[in-house]
Amino acid sequence: MNKFIHYFLLLPAVCSFYFADSQIIAEDTSSQAAFFAAKRFDSKCNVGIEASATQILKKNAGLNLGLNLNWVINHKFVVSAKYHVLTTPVNIERIIAPEKTDTVLLQHHFAGLGFSYIVFHNKKFSLQPELVAGWGSASYNDKKFRKDFAVILPAVYGIYNASKYFRLGIGLNYRATIGCSLNGLKDADLSGIAGVIFMRVGTF
Numbered sequence: 728m729n730k731f732i733h734y735f736l737l738l739p740a741v742c743s744f745y746f747a748d749s750q751i752i753a754e755d756t757s758s759q760a761a762f763f764a765a766k767r768f769d770s771k772c773n774v775g776i777e778a779s780a781t782q783i784l785k786k787n788a789g790l791n792l793g794l795n796l797n798w799v800i801n802h803k804f805v806v807s808a809k810y811h812v813l814t815t816p817v818n819i820e821r822i823i824a825p826e827k828t829d830t831v832l833l834q835h836h837f838a839g840l841g842f843s844y845i846v847f848h849n850k851k852f853s854l855q856p857e858l859v860a861g862w863g864s865a866s867y868n869d870k871k872f873r874k875d876f877a878v879i880l881p882a883v884y885g886i887y888n889a890s891k892y893f894r895l896g897i898g899l900n901y902r903a904t905i906g907c908s909l910n911g912l913k914d915a916d917l918s919g920i921a922g923v924i925f926m927r928v929g930t931f
Contacts, residue, residue: 769800769801770800771799771802772798772930773931774796774797774927775794775795775796775797775925775926775927776792776793776925776926777792777793777794777795778791778792778793779791779793780922781919781920782919782921784819784822784916785916789814790813791812791837793809793811794810795807795808795841796808797927799931802845802931803848804844805845806841807842807857808839808840808841809838809839809840809859810836810838812835812836817833818831823867823912824910833865834865835864835865835866838861839859839862840859840861841858841859841860842859843855845886851887852888853888854885855884855896857883857884858880859878861877861878862877863875863876863877863878863904863917864876865907866909872909874907874908875906876905876907877904878903878904878905879905880902880903881900882900882923883900884898885898891930891931892928893926893928894926894931895926896925897922897923899920899922900921901919901921902917902918902921903918904917
């Protein structure tokens with residue numbers, strides 16, 4: 728009987744310890760917070776337009792115009808969805824049909840996903856190395872002849888952080904195509920270096 732009374736008297740102390748421990752566990756929920764609600768996670772988004780003066784057909788020049796949507800994580804890490812299209816007339820007749828004299832204009836599109844890191848994000852000028860990979864297409868005669876292929880675009884940008892919601896920049900990239908073979912048109916014809924100018928609007 729005395730032993731039972733002894734355990735009975737200890738019960739409140741055990742319960743107090745249990746509820747105190749439970750309270751500590753219940754309050755420490757920071758590690759269980761949703762990804763987007765984490766205190767150290769900052770998510771921003773911006774859109775950009777860019778123009779690229781690019782090498783094409785080895786010795787020719789062309790102009791690509793593009794759009795991109797950028798997700799910025801903690802002001803440094805960037806995931807981008809990109810699309811650009813060749814907007815200047817590029818005659819490929821001498822490659823695909825050298826015996827003819829007609830003009831054959833190249834159509835080229837690209838869409839890809841990019842990953843980059845912003846260096847000096849809190850300064851007036853930033854650097855941003857980037858790697859983009861995606862899908863490209865080359866076609867002519869209103870897409871009667873068409874070839875899809877892979878594209879890899881390493882790039883580096885210099886950015887002027889003009890304001891809280893606006894950025895301007897310049898950069899260099901190299902377009903490497905893999906798997907393009909279209910009636911004499913090859914990877915080397917669509918690969919080349921480019922100079923880029925761009926602007927971005929949104930949050931950073």
